[in-house]
């Protein structure tokens with residue numbers, strides 16, 4: 692058998708991190724060499740080939756820079772990334788050829804396909820809005836997935852020369868029309884009992900297309916996380932979105 696990939700998990704005590712630890716332990720080609728949570732010394736991850744970060748938006752970027760310095764590939768599921776923080780990682784990686792970082796707002800395969808289908812359809816519908824629905828312990832809104840979805844929809848509509856969704860609202864309570872992500876309205880629901888869900892609503896005169904994805908359990912993210920771990924070393928530089936590993940990018 693070829694050598695196993697040495698894996699470190701950051702945020703290992705969390706909802707996602709603990710699920711990832713079990714998934715790595717269950718994979719014959721992976722070896723769990725470090726589990727870290729808040730307060731642990733990041734240098735414990737330096738012996739890994741790949742580190743997986745499911746921490747919190749406030750710390751994920753500094754974790755990634757430290758791991759790049761240590762020459763460790765990184766698979767990032769933590770959300771909260773913006774254009775500036777991604778640009779800083781891209782610049783850092785330019786000085787560390789061979790190191791790969793994959794940032795994916797959603798590792799559930801169905802969610803990645805839902806985003807891709809929505810972006811393809813978006814140029815053909817007059818109206819489009821995104822609704823994301825999550826458990827109430829989530830700290831960021833709107834979800835990273837919804838922002839990634841809206842950005843892809845906006846890019847597809849711009850490329851096709853489609854204008855903004857029609858909206859006659861002139862009077863509103865703050866927030867009633869949701870957040871504006873690249874011109875696409877995004878609404879966030881927080882409800883006990885939910886895990887991670889997204890609907891993309893597309894409307895034309897006389898018809899509606901609804902694309903919906905549901906993660907009922909965090910195990911849904913594991914095939915995508917493991918795919919990222921196995922492939923990140925062959926994708927030097929920064930990759931944003933699992934779609935690029937599924938030939939959907």
Ligand SMILES: NC(=O)c1ccc[n+]([C@@H]2O[C@H](COP(=O)([O-])OP(=O)(O)OC[C@H]3O[C@@H](n4cnc5c(N)ncnc54)[C@H](O)[C@@H]3O)[C@@H](O)[C@H]2O)c1
Pocket residue numbers: 701702703704705706707708727728729730731745746747748750767768769770771795796797798799835912
């Ligand atoms: N990409 C995806 O598919 C996907 C799926 C689910 C969740 N997420 C994202 O993953 C992140 C984590 O979600 P969660 O539900 O597991 O949160 P959580 O709060 O359950 O877990 C976060 C963990 O990170 C730990 N942590 C905090 N600071 C740390 C540090 N400096 N070093 C190491 N660990 C640290 C916390 O103690 C906690 O155990 C969120 O940003 C969430 O949006 C992404």
Ligand SMILES: O=C(O)C1=N[C@H](C(=O)O)CCC1
Pocket residue numbers: 770796797825829830833834835836837886887
């Ligand atoms: O539970 C969370 O938190 C999730 N966060 C990601 C996001 O913000 O898109 C992915 C789904 C679950």
